[in-house]
Amino acid sequence: MEMTSDLRTLEDILAVSRKFGVTALTFGLPDDRIELRFAEAACPTAETLPAEIPAEAAVFVTADTPGLFQPQITELPLTVSKGDILAFLNAGPVRNTLTAPCDGTVTEQLAETDSLLGWGSPAFKITTGA
Amino acid sequence: MIRILNPGLGAAVQDLGRRGLANIGVGRSGAMDRRALRVANAMLGNAEEAAGLEITLGGFSFETLEPVAIALAGADTEATLDGRPLPRWWARTLLPGQVLRMGHSRTGMRGYIAVSGGLDVPEVLGSRATDAKGGFGGHDGRLLKAGDTLTTAAESSGTRALDYGLSPRAWPDLWADGSGETEVRFVPAMEWADYDEKARALFCATGWTIEPASNRIGYRLYGPEMVPTIRRELLSHGILPGTIQLPPSGRPVVQMLDANTVGGYPKLGVVIDADLPLLAQATLGSTLRFREFCAAEARAARREEDDLVSAIRRATSHQRKG
Numbered sequence: 001m002e003m004t005s006d007l008r009t010l011e012d013i014l015a016v017s018r019k020f021g022v023t024a025l026t027f028g029l030p031d032d033r034i035e036l037r038f039a040e041a042a043c044p045t046a047e048t049l050p051a052e053i054p055a056e057a058a059v060f061v062t063a064d065t066p067g068l069f070q071p072q073i074t075e076l077p078l079t080v081s082k083g084d085i086l087a088f089l090n091a092g093p094v095r096n097t098l099t100a101p102c103d104g105t106v107t108e109q110l111a112e113t114d115s116l117l118g119w120g121s122p123a124f125k126i127t128t129g130a
Numbered sequence: 131m132i133r134i135l136n137p138g139l140g141a142a143v144q145d146l147g148r149r150g151l152a153n154i155g156v157g158r159s160g161a162m163d164r165r166a167l168r169v170a171n172a173m174l175g176n177a178e179e180a181a182g183l184e185i186t187l188g189g190f191s192f193e194t195l196e197p198v199a200i201a202l203a204g205a206d207t208e209a210t211l212d213g214r215p216l217p218r219w220w221a222r223t224l225l226p227g228q229v230l231r232m233g234h235s236r237t238g239m240r241g242y243i244a245v246s247g248g249l250d251v252p253e254v255l256g257s258r259a260t261d262a263k264g265g266f267g268g269h270d271g272r273l274l275k276a277g278d279t280l281t282t283a284a285e286s287s288g289t290r291a292l293d294y295g296l297s298p299r300a301w302p303d304l305w306a307d308g309s310g311e312t313e314v315r316f317v318p319a320m321e322w323a324d325y326d327e328k329a330r331a332l333f334c335a336t337g338w339t340i341e342p343a344s345n346r347i348g349y350r351l352y353g354p355e356m357v358p359t360i361r362r363e364l365l366s367h368g369i370l371p372g373t374i375q376l377p378p379s380g381r382p383v384v385q386m387l388d389a390n391t392v393g394g395y396p397k398l399g400v401v402i403d404a405d406l407p408l409l410a411q412a413t414l415g416s417t418l419r420f421r422e423f424c425a426a427e428a429r430a431a432r433r434e435e436d437d438l439v440s441a442i443r444r445a446t447s448h449q450r451k452g
Binding site: 017083084088090091092093094095096097 | 214215293294296297299300301304405441442445446449
């Protein structure tokens, strides 16, 4: 497998694991096993936020798959819950969702509607806490 | 495995139906919007003949008892998963205990849910489709009730977690609105010649209203009375889904998938196979128009549906590769 393909596979595994709350994966034969343990996300999610939440913190929602950015929220600021659909990312024949990683208030849209986002491109800013 | 919480106004197990048995009085049955069920199965990588759920007018809900991948297709039913919106034409892996609910559709008649591997109900006469009139096929030969449990035919452990949808930019035809005016094409039938030029023109120019007394058996249409030049008394003969009959009332009836296999009313034409899915989604009270078509073009139109389903199957295959 090519390196880019490997990285994409890992990105896929990571995204799906986060979505379903998986923290570790072990696969392969007993003598030849691979174990993946997922570190805390660079962009904190609700589960990875420290116990002591600052009075107000900014969370940047980034694209976890490439695609044309199609926001589904119109008026800002907007209070959202973890898992709410914030945007679609259209990639040719298919589309994926960009969801809120935590409860909070979407205060900024950081990408132009219909612009092409890549992995990790910032799309929204969510303010959490007071 | 899933458990039905609320069957809504009518939910049943359907596949592509039974063909080749009309000679012994067995109707076709199967998904009214065949294209939607085929697309849903393609999104999951299922076999063409996999059985799924047909939900008429929404109001349906189920909970999952085991992990299962589903694809949501057909009318916009404003579906939610655990209270959060689940977009149209969407494939998603559900975890045990999750609840999928459908609202009431306003722009289409029928929503579809395919499950990975298809629903595991017994095959009767070559199909898993429910023939509610005959009381066989599907789940115990009937519409679903609250508390029914349905199992899937595939091992769910091998399924990759899915969460993707079809882009409306790539497949705009799938987002058609069935609540306004729907045009369907028809091939003239034997008694079409019994109507003069003026009557035929009237048939094609009229915006026929789909009456509330329309269902999987047939669609009753309201409009001007059609008067034939020649009145015939016909012996009952074989008819197919899509046949446009003209009863003595002078107002057409379009026979659908649960129709009888024989009828004796004069036939104006037959709605082409490719347009039956459009008819399936045309809402009660909406307007229907007919356009005359030829048999060769009708066959080509049917191939377009095959091409669409194949293209979606190909275009989404990378989403399913684990």
